[in-house]
Amino acid sequence: MQILKTKDEARRWVRHQAAMDRTSGLVPTMGALHEGHYSLVRHSLQRCDSTIATIFVNPTQFAPHEDLSRYPRPLEEDLAGLAECGADAVFVPEEGTMYAPGHSTFIEPPAVARPLEGACREGHFRGVATVVLKLMHILPTTHAFFGQKDFQQAAVISAMVRDLDMDVEVEALPTVREPDGLALSSRNRYLSSEQRSRALGLSRALRDAADAVAAGEIESAAIEQRMHRVLTEAGVDAIEYAVIADRRTLERLPRIDRPAVALIAARVGTTRLIDNQLFDAT
Incomplete structure (x- = not known):
């Protein structure tokens, strides 16, 4: 090389x-x-x-x-x-x-x-x-x-x-993840073991959103509320955003009626983490 x-x-x-x-x-x-x-x-x-x-x-x-x-x-x-x-x-x-x-x-x-x-x-x-x-x-x-x-x-x-x-x-x-779902990031090395456990809230929130969409939910507000709840329960220290957006423009969508993406940015301790999940129109 x-x-x-x-x-x-x-x-x-x-x-x-x-x-x-x-x-x-x-x-x-x-x-x-x-x-x-x-x-x-x-x-x-x-x-x-x-x-x-x-x-x-x-x-x-x-x-x-x-x-x-x-x-x-x-x-x-x-x-x-x-x-x-x-x-x-x-x-x-x-x-x-x-x-x-x-x-x-x-x-x-x-x-x-x-x-x-x-x-x-x-x-x-x-x-x-x-x-x-x-x-x-x-x-x-x-x-x-x-x-x-x-x-x-x-x-x-x-x-x-x-x-x-x-x-x-x-x-x-596609995003590469740890076996437990945590998205790989260079900043993960900042996390203590306890913080890493809380950081799993990001991938859990996205999986919960995916489950909701698979069950027929298309209203973005309802899905965003679910993501916020999972993140809060996981104990993240701050949620900067947890939204559903148009996959092309990244403007927020009222409902999933076109290719969309759920995006999260949150802080665990002093570490800022991001993750996302793609959705096709239902």
Whole structure:
């Protein structure tokens, strides 16, 4: 596995794949990798002729009060995991490589960025869209892969790629979970064993919502009320949102009469967790 640290090295790698008429897959990450990330790498290896991951903790998507300084950075462990997975290369830039002194250009994210995470984390998707666009320019691969756990992030990136006529195929792949249902997240390592038990309330609330929809419930208010009740009973410390939204626009839906998604953001201790569940129209 090649470890690339400069933009020139990264560009040469992708150009070499293109010169050999090879498809290439991009898996952008912030490190602290887990099975969810590795599943994206393995899917890319099946889908494409070559695969490159990136590891970069992007400072522009963190608000001043968020956890940038303590975000986990187990680089050697991550590199070993990617090599074991079979990744062909990994791009590991320094902050000064991605944001040179005087950098002042940022992307205005698409409309799908405004609700939910966009409302709770002002400026977050501005940073996400900017860094992903930069990575896609440095690494103009044929494909790019993201996890569905960050449903709104994948929607923002897909819309950006579509709106800006970028020549890359974006895929969002299903959330990978622990056997007990907890969605894998780099931030799970912040949780104590007691907090982890309470964090299971997110997946339980989504399963309860799915059961309600399967039983014929389509009124969003009733389903949202059920999710709030399960989260409260589980003992989460704060519920930022637990809503039913249009799967395309992420605007709240009064009822499930089109493809929809239930989305939750909640805090357990000081750890902020998100999760989601897709629904088809009944």
